[in-house]
Amino acid sequence: QVQLVESGGGLVQTGGSLRLSCAASGGTFSIVAMGWFRQATGKEREFVAAISRNGGSAYYAHSVEGRFTISRDNAKNKVYLQMNSLKPEDTAVYYCARARYGSSGSNMKEYDYWGRGTQVTVSS
Helix, strand or coil: CCEEEEECCEEEECCCCEEEEEEEECCCHHHCCEEEEEECCCCCCEEEEEECCCCCCEEECCCCCCCEEEEEECCCCEEEEEECCCCHHHCEEEEEEEECCCCCCCCHHHEEEECCCEEEEEEC
């Protein structure tokens, strides 16, 4: 059974940084892409970033490009999201997701397992 557990969320001021982690267990981590999504209160879940199975390529939502960096450590079965220059509009629950394939993008249907999320709150 695949399990994804996010950590690293919290409260930060505008302009601050946070690093989210996602620990994966079960399945074969290194053969699939991974992604991060977020959902703000009252809004639909949206794509944030994705990384290919070997970490060679990454893809970002326009709203976070240049501020967020996705990375992975296949030896540790972990994926990370470094978030810099945070804005109040980044406030959301952040979810880690495992893709069905070796590379993936922004379509949620491409992901088959999801974590429970970690709250990120950016104060103004």
